[in-house]
Amino acid sequence: MGKTKETPLMKQYNSIKARYPDAMLLFRVGDFYETFGEDAIKASKILGIVLTKRANGQATHTELAGFPHHSLDVYLPKLVRSGLRVAICDQLEDPSMAKGIVKRGVTELVTPGVTFNDKVLEAKSNNFLLSVHQEKNLYGMALLDISTGEFLVAEGDEHKLHHLIDNFKPTEIIHQRNRPLPFAHQAYAFQLDDWAFQYDYAYDKLTTHFKTKSLKGFGMDQMKAAIIAAGAVFAYLVEDTHHKLLDHISNIQRLPQETFVWMDDFTIKNLELIGTSDPQSVSLLKILDRTHTNMGGRMLRRWLLTPLKEINIINRRLDVVDFFLKFPEITYSISEELKGISDVERLLGKLAGERISPKELGYLKDSLVNYLQIEKILKDENHKTLKNFGEFKDLKEVVLLLQTQLHDELPVALSKGNVIKEGISEDLDKLRELKNHGKEYLENLCLRESEKTGIPSLKIDFNNVFGYYLEVRNTHKNKVPSDWIRKQTLVNAERYITEELKEYETQILGAEEKISILESELFKNLCQKIKNNLIDIQHNTSLIATIDTLLSFAEAAQDNSYTHPQITDTKTIDIIEGRHPVIEKQIPLGESYVANSVYLDDQKQQILMITGPNMAGKSALLRQTALIVLMAQIGSFVPAKNASIGIVDKIFTRVGASDNLSKGESTFMVEMNETASILNNISDRSLILLDEIGRGTSTYDGVSIAWAIAEYLHEHPSHPKTLFATHYHELNEMTTSFLRIKNFNVSIKELDGTIVFLRKLIPGGSEHSFGIHVAKLAGMPTVLTQRAEQILKTLENNSSKEEFKERTKTLTDENMQLSFFQLDDPVLENIREELLKTDINTLTPIEALMKLNHIKKMLGG
Known part of the structure; x- marks a missing residue:
């Protein structure tokens, strides 16, 4: 068979497609965007458009699928959301003026993590591109939302990388070829060649872009891995995706761990801060989000994932919330102005990239007018705490320029005309x-x-x-x-x-x-003048987002009867009549939420051992404690009568688990992995929530593991504050031997053989789980529950409670407590033997020093 002859059009298509083999190529032909071959097959399935075939000679054909060019904004989001990179190839000259085939070229490469398209982006969520650079066990990370210009960098180990991905949910990750990420993730991944991950290239790119000689001003001059990751972002934007107009990326923000509360991905999921596993459930974000602007919505989401440890900033936020609650007229006036503000962050991204339409520039003008009104309201009030977040930059001339030059009614497209007012030219x-x-x-x-x-x-x-x-x-x-x-x-x-x-x-x-x-020239000149003030507009936009977020806290506090928490530098958490912020909004009409008090410190009441039947509210109590602490440390009022919160630096939860069968991990294995992560990372300001530890294995195994974990936490030098919910009533005995473990139970009331859940936390341990009563409530057959009660009585009669107390006493004598920390360390075991055989009463001072030196050598000192 002879070789099929290519048409000039297909030859042009194939040469452009060869430069973008990993992207779907939308090839502009007349009034249509066409796709060919494998791209056409994919496009027809994803978009639901007709797939046709074009003959390429006698025996071959090419698949073909297309859509009208004016429908790009309809179809492009569907392609990108399906995880595709899309290269948009446009006609670069007027077809009527072309000699021969029309000149074409890729004008933009849209990827899941690099897009300005409003229909691809979620309004109140960031769309982050994550760049990762690995140097041995250290990872450099750079996050960019090109639509808003937010640029964040961090460094850390694999755990920090995992944590960053879980928190910020990037839609696309770029990394060095042949250096894949060490774990599975949901984002689209793209590999770049080695040249994009060179330190000199990265440093030069960043200093050139930010017009500086050094990165010290950003606090990252010594962060070599993070600098390389950030430089790779610019390599990807400029060289690969053809985004060269990036003036709106005007700052880099470090994400230092010392500033924010540490929460692992288990905790974020278990506390349901942002999303829920059950479609019928509600997240904390849903309860707190009363923001009127998309910028405020994104800021609130960020604050929830990065609670603060800095008391001064937390108290400044709380003072502003308090101010808004005390002056409802001002709150109402500002709310009304906020409602008229568009997504300025993303409008500025389009302005910088020369993608903004006249209609959108009009939205920017109207938003800046509202900025001035909010500024006036706040200045008239002259409240000192509002000034702590920064002064507004003067944008009166910018607003006047836009009002003077732009028509009041503006078209979507510049080509429609009637954009510039009369009297300007x-x-x-x-x-x-x-x-x-x-x-x-x-x-x-x-x-x-x-x-x-x-x-x-x-x-x-x-x-x-x-x-x-x-x-x-x-x-x-x-x-x-x-x-x-x-x-x-x-x-x-x-x-x-x-x-x-x-x-x-x-x-x-x-x-x-x-x-x-x-008119096109005048519009571009006007856009350039506004761009000259871009950094000042971004500054004011950040202030507006902060005001919107704190106003949201005030509105939530007003509607839900939240109170001002006291933030202290102590290690005490004292919550009086606390409530779960989500559950209290979901209880049936006519019922009231049963509030509970929780007190924790590192001296007298470090661990609360909480027992009680299923459905009594143990898990809700654990979660509500963590949520109240978290809400306080983001600057929100809290659902409690009173709350004094000693700053927490880490929140860990082991609440609920699901099998991870795809990795071959059972519920118990998941539970042990999560618990091990907690025990290996605790600090003296940690808050730990443990729910039903050890339930995934046999009873004796479970009791043993739960006991050992509680003992470990009690004896750990940092004394981490812990809520420990359990069905193992044997653990109630721990309070007799461990001074800082206190027993509590979620009370119930028995009436005529049935139980009523009072949901009140009271001192003392519970001796029964009431599982059979719960089975009755669930509608189990009566004959089954009666048989279960018979079996339970038999088992209880065969188990002497006094014998168990005697056995647990031997677990907690001094020698066993010491050996608890020696079981897998032969060096410490040898030191123990050495100390036990030494008669301290007969040692001279010189012999004691020599013995101490000998022990030091045993430790390798």
């Missing part, structure tokens, strides 16, 4: 006069020619073949002057042109083209 005004009064001129011309020739029914019209023309009915064609030129004969009339008509046509058609060119 004399040339533009003259051209518009010519165009807009053309109808009047033509009417006068028609009337004048009719009077001069005596043709009563003369009319002027226009078509695309020969432009403006005079139409004369056949009954009057003998009156047509000799200098008129006949252009078309119809059944009942004839059409003519005149020199005056052609000259006017030239003027009016030229005016439309000149208006378009001139």
Whole structure:
């Protein structure tokens, strides 16, 4: 078979496609974007468009699928959301002026993590691209939301990388070729060549972009891995995706661990801060989010994932919330202004990238007007705490410029015209006069020619073949002057042109083209003037987002009766009549949420051992304690009568688990992995929530593991504050041997063989789980529950409680407590033996020093 001959169009397509093998190529042909081959097959499935075939000779064909170019904003989001990179190939010249095949080229590469398209982006969520650079066990990380310009960097180990991905949910990750990420993730991943991950290249890119000689001002001069990751972001944007207009990326923010509360991914999921596993459930974000702007919504989401440890900043936030609650008139006025503010962060991204439409520039103008109103309201009040977040930059001239030059009613596309106001350009005004009064001129011309020739029914019209023309009915064609030129004969009339008509046509058609060119230039000049103030607008936008978020806290506090928490530097958590912020909103009408008090410290009441039946509310109590602490440390009021919160630096939860069968991990294995992560990372300001530890294995195994974990936490030098919910009533015995473990139970009341859940936390341990009663409530057959009660009595009679107490006492004598920390360390075991055989009473001071030196050597000192 002979080789199939390529058409010029397909040759051009194939040469462009070869440069973007990993992307779907949308190839502009006339009024359509076409896809070919494998791209066409994918596009037809994802978009639901018709797949056709084009013959390539006698025996071959090419698949073909396309859609109208004006439908790009409809179809592009579907392609990107499906995880595709999309290369948009446009016609780079007017087809009517082209000699041969039209010149084409890729004008933009849209990827899941690099897009400005509003229909791809979620309004109140960031769309982050994550760049990762690995150097041995250290990872450099850079997060960019190109739509808003937010640029974040961090360094850390694999655990920190995992934590960052779980928190910020990047939609796309770029990394060095042949260095894949060490764990599975949900984001689209793309590999870059080694050249994009070079330190000198990265440092030069960053300093050039930010117009600085050093990165010390960003606090990252020594963060080599993070600098390389950030440089790779610019390599990807400029070289790969053709995004070179990036002025809105005006700052880099470090994400230092010492600033924020540490929460692992288990905790974020278990506390349901952002999302829920059950579609019927509600997240904390849903409860707190009363923001009126998308910027405020994104800020609130970020704050929830990064609670603060800095008391001064937390108290500044709380003071502003308090201010908004005390002055409802001011709160209402600011709320009304916030409602009229568009997504300025993303508008500025489009402005910087020269993608903003006249309509969108009008939205920016209206938003900045509202900025000025909010600034005036706050300045009139002159509240000191509001100033702590920064002064507004003066944008009055920017607003005046936009108001002066832009029409009040603006088109979506610049080509529609009527963007720039009259009085801005004399040339533009003259051209518009010519165009807009053309109808009047033509009417006068028609009337004048009719009077001069005596043709009563003369009319002027226009078509695309020969432009403006005079139409004369056949009954009057003998009156047509000799200098008129006949252009078309119809059944009942004839059409003519005149020199005056052609000259006017030239003027009016030229005016439309000149208006378009001139208005486009004026619009671009206006955009550039606004861009010159971009950093100041971004500064004010950050202030507006902060105000919106704190106002949201105030509205949530007002609606839900939250109170001002006291933030202290102690290690005490004292919550009086606390409530679960989500559950209290979901209880049936007529019922009230049962509030509970929780007190924890590191001296007297470090671990609360909480027992009680299923459904009594143990898990809710654990979660509500963590949520109240977290809400306080983001600057929100809390659902409690009173709350004094000693700053927490880490929140860990082991609440609920699901099998991870795809990795071969059972519920118990998941539970042990999560618990091990907690025990290996605790600090003296940690808050730990443990729910039913050890339940995934046999009873004796479970009790043993739960006991050992509680003992470990009690004896750990940092004394981490812990809520330990359990069904193992044997653990109640721990309070007799461990001073800082206290027993509590979630109370119930028995009535005629049934139980009523009181959901109140009271001192003392519970001796029964009431599982059979819960089974009755669930509707188990009566014969089954009766048999279960018989079996339970038999088992309880065969188990002596006094014997168990005696056995647990031997677990907690001094030698066993010491050996608990030696079981897997032979060096410590040898030191123990050495100390036990030493008679301290007979040692001289010199011998004691020599013995101490000997022990030091045993430790390798």
